[in-house]
Amino acid sequence: MTRITRPLILLTPLLAFLALAYVLPFAGVIGWSVTIPEPGVQNYEAALTDPLILSVFWRTLRICAIVTVVSVIMGYILSLLWVRGTPLVRTLTELCILIPFWISVLTRAFGWLALLSHRGLVNGWLEALGVIDDPLRLVRNEFGVVVGMVHFMIPFAVFPLASAMRTVDERVLMAARGMGASRTRVFWQVFVPMTAAGLMGAALLVFVFAIGFFITPAILGGGRSVMIAELIYLRIFQSPDWGLAAAVSVILMVAISALLALLLKQLSPKGVR
Amino acid sequence: MIRLRPGLIATVLAVLVGIFMLMPLLAVVPVSFTPKRFLSVPTDELSLRHYRTLYEDPEWFEGIWLSVRIGLLSAGFATALGTFFSLGIWMFRPRFAGLLMGIALLPMVAPPVVSALTLYFFLITLTQYNGVFAYDTMLGVALAHSVMIVPFAVVLVSVSLAQVDRRMDLAARNMGAGLGTRVFKVILPNIKFGVIAAFFLTFVLSWEEIAVTIFITSVEAVTLPRLMWQGLRDNIDPAIAAISVVLIVIVATVVVGRAVIVAVKARRA
Numbered sequence: 001m002t003r004i005t006r007p008l009i010l011l012t013p014l015l016a017f018l019a020l021a022y023v024l025p026f027a028g029v030i031g032w033s034v035t036i037p038e039p040g041v042q043n044y045e046a047a048l049t050d051p052l053i054l055s056v057f058w059r060t061l062r063i064c065a066i067v068t069v070v071s072v073i074m075g076y077i078l079s080l081l082w083v084r085g086t087p088l089v090r091t092l093t094e095l096c097i098l099i100p101f102w103i104s105v106l107t108r109a110f111g112w113l114a115l116l117s118h119r120g121l122v123n124g125w126l127e128a129l130g131v132i133d134d135p136l137r138l139v140r141n142e143f144g145v146v147v148g149m150v151h152f153m154i155p156f157a158v159f160p161l162a163s164a165m166r167t168v169d170e171r172v173l174m175a176a177r178g179m180g181a182s183r184t185r186v187f188w189q190v191f192v193p194m195t196a197a198g199l200m201g202a203a204l205l206v207f208v209f210a211i212g213f214f215i216t217p218a219i220l221g222g223g224r225s226v227m228i229a230e231l232i233y234l235r236i237f238q239s240p241d242w243g244l245a246a247a248v249s250v251i252l253m254v255a256i257s258a259l260l261a262l263l264l265k266q267l268s269p270k271g272v273r
Numbered sequence: 274m275i276r277l278r279p280g281l282i283a284t285v286l287a288v289l290v291g292i293f294m295l296m297p298l299l300a301v302v303p304v305s306f307t308p309k310r311f312l313s314v315p316t317d318e319l320s321l322r323h324y325r326t327l328y329e330d331p332e333w334f335e336g337i338w339l340s341v342r343i344g345l346l347s348a349g350f351a352t353a354l355g356t357f358f359s360l361g362i363w364m365f366r367p368r369f370a371g372l373l374m375g376i377a378l379l380p381m382v383a384p385p386v387v388s389a390l391t392l393y394f395f396l397i398t399l400t401q402y403n404g405v406f407a408y409d410t411m412l413g414v415a416l417a418h419s420v421m422i423v424p425f426a427v428v429l430v431s432v433s434l435a436q437v438d439r440r441m442d443l444a445a446r447n448m449g450a451g452l453g454t455r456v457f458k459v460i461l462p463n464i465k466f467g468v469i470a471a472f473f474l475t476f477v478l479s480w481e482e483i484a485v486t487i488f489i490t491s492v493e494a495v496t497l498p499r500l501m502w503q504g505l506r507d508n509i510d511p512a513i514a515a516i517s518v519v520l521i522v523i524v525a526t527v528v529v530g531r532a533v534i535v536a537v538k539a540r541r542a
Contacts, residue, residue: 006365006452007361007364007365007367009361009452010357010358010360010361010364010365010456011357011358011361011362011365011367011373013354013357013358014354014355014357014358014377014423014427015358015373015376015377017354017419017420017423018376018377018379018380018420018423019376021392021395021416021417021419021420022379022380022388022391022392022395022420023376023379024395025391025392025394025395025398026387026391026394028391028394028395028398029387029390029391029394032394074290074293077283077286077287077290078287078290078291078294080279080283080287081279081283081284081287084277084278084279085278085279086278087536087539089284091532091536092291093287093291094532095528095529095532096290096291096294096295097294098528099294099295099298099521099524099525099528099529100294100295100297100298102477102524102527102528103298103520103521103524104481104483104498104520105481105483106481106483106498106501106502106505106513107298107301107501107517107520107521108297108298109505110297110301110501110505110509110513110514110517111296111297111298111299111300111301111517112297112300113312113505113509114297114300114301114304114312114514115296115297115300117312117509119312119313119314120300120312121300121303121314124314151293151294151297154290154294170277173277174277177277183277183280186277211384212383212384212385212386212387213384213385214385214386214389214484215483215484215502218506219502219505219506228386229384229385229386229484232386232387232390233386233389233487233488236390236393236488245390246390249386249387249390249391252384252386252387253383253384253387256382256383256384260382
C-alpha cells in the first residue's frame with residue numbers, strides 16, 4: 001500500500017458517513033430555504049423582517065442574556081467552593097454539579113414542573129405558609145424557561161470557570177493578603193481579574209448553548225414564550241412552512257458559528273493573559 | 274501552608290445554589306408516589322401504581338427496550354467509526370488534521386435543532402429509496418443517533434491516545450508489523466479503557482437523545498425520551514415521575530460511587 005492510502009482506510013469511514021448523513025443533508029436544508037414554496041430568497045427576507053419572527057429572535061436573545069448572566073454568577077459561586085473548599089466541601093459541591101449534569105434534560109424539566117406548576121410543591125408550600133391565597137403562575141411562561149435553562153446551563157458555566165480558578169497561583173493571593181489587603185479586596189481586585197478569561201469563556205459557551213436550546217424552553221415555556229429552536233419545530237410540524245424553518249436554521253447556524261469562532265479565539269493561548 | 278478558603282458569604286451562597294441544583298431532582302420523588310392519575314403531591318396515602326405502570330404498560334416497556342436496542346446499535350457503530358478516525362489522525366498526522374477533526378465534531382457544536390432538521394431531511398430523503406433506514410423506524414433512529422454521538426467517541430478516544438507512547442507504535446512498525454497488527458495488537462490494547470468509556474458515554478447520549486428523535490419519529494419508533502416528551506407536553510403523567518426517580522437513582526449511585534472511590538484512593542495515597 002502507498003503512503004497516502006493507508007490513513008484513508010482509517011479516516012474515510014467516519015468522514016464519508018458524516019458527509020453523507022450530515023453535510024449533504026444540511027446542503028439540502030439550505031436548498032429548502034431557497035426553493036420552498038418557490039425559488040428565491042423570500043424566506044430570508046421574511047425571517048429578517050416579519051415582526052412575529054423578529055419578536056421571537058429578540059425574546060431568544062433577551063432570555064439567553066438573562067440566563068447567561070445568572071448561570072455564570074451562580075456557576076462562579078459554585079466553582080469557588082469546588083476549587084478552593086476543604087476536601088469534604090469539594091466532594092459535596094462536585095455532587096451538586098455532576099448529578100444534575102448527568103441526568104436527562106427531560107427529567108430535569110419534569111422536576112421543575114413538579115416544583116413550579118399550578119398544583120406544584122412551591123405553590124403548596126407558599127399557600128400552607130399563608131404567603132399567597134391563589135397559586136402563582138411560575139411555569140409555562142418566561143420565568144419558568146429562565147429557571148429551567150439556568151439549571152441546565154450551570155454545569156457548562158462551572159467547567160471553564162473551575163479550570164480558570166485552578167490556574168490561579170495561591171501565592172499571589174497570600175502576597176496580597178500579606179500586603180494588607182482585606183479578604184474582600186483580594187477577591188475583587190486580585191482573584192476575579194485573574195479568572196476574567198474563564199468568565200468570558202463561560203459566558204460565551206453558555207450563550208451559544210442557550211441560543212440553540214430546544215427542549216427545556218419548549219416544555220417550561222408551554223408554547224407561550226416561543227424561542228428560535230421551537231419556532232423551527234412549529235414551522236415544520238404545525239404550520240408546515242419548511243422553507244422558513246430551513247431559512248431560520250441556516251441563520252441560526254451562521255450566528256452560532258460566528259460566536260463559536262469568537263469562543264475559540266477567547267480560549268486560544270493568545271487570548272488568555 | 275494556610276490556604277485562603279472561601280468565606281462565610283460565599284459558602285452560604287454556594288449552599289443556596291447547591292440546593293437549587295438538587296431541588297428539581299428531589300421534587301420528583303414525592304410526586305412519583307401519588308395515588309392520583311395527575312401531577313400531585315400525595316397527602317395521606319402513598320401508592321406504587323406509577324412504578325407498576327412502567328413494567329406492566331406495554332408502551333413504557335417497549336419504549337425502554339427500543340431505547341436500549343437503539344443505544345447499543347448506535348453506540349457500537351459510532352464508537353467503531355470514532356476509534357478508527359482518531360487512530361488515523363494519531364498515527365498518520367495527516368495534513369489538514371485540524372480541519373478533518375472539525376468536520377468530525379460538527380454535529381456536537383451545531384445547535385441541536387439544526388441537527389434535528391438536517392437529520393429529518395436526511396431520513397425523509399432516504400425513505401423515498403428504502404424502508405429499512407427510514408423515517409420513524411428503529412434503524413433510521415439508530416443512524417441519526419450515530420451522527421449525533423460520533424463526535425463524543427472521537428473526543429474520548431483521542432484523549433486516551435494522547436497518553437500513548439508513540440515510540441511503541443514506531444517500534445512495532447520497525448519490526449515489520451502491518452497496519453492491522455499495529456492497530457489491533459499494539460495500540461488498541463493500550464486504549465481499551467478509552468474505547469469502553471466512549472461506548473458507555475455514547476450509549477448514554479443515545480439513550481437520552483430527544484431533540485433529534487422528536488423530528489424523526491412519529492408513531493412507530495417511540496423511544497423512552499419520546500414517550501416522556503409526549504407525556505410532558507400533553508397531560509403530565511405521574512408515570513414520568515416514577516421513571517425519573519429510577520433514572521435519578523441510577524445516575525446518583527454512579528456519581529456518588531465514583532466520588533467515594535476517589536475519596537478513598539486519595540486518603541490511601
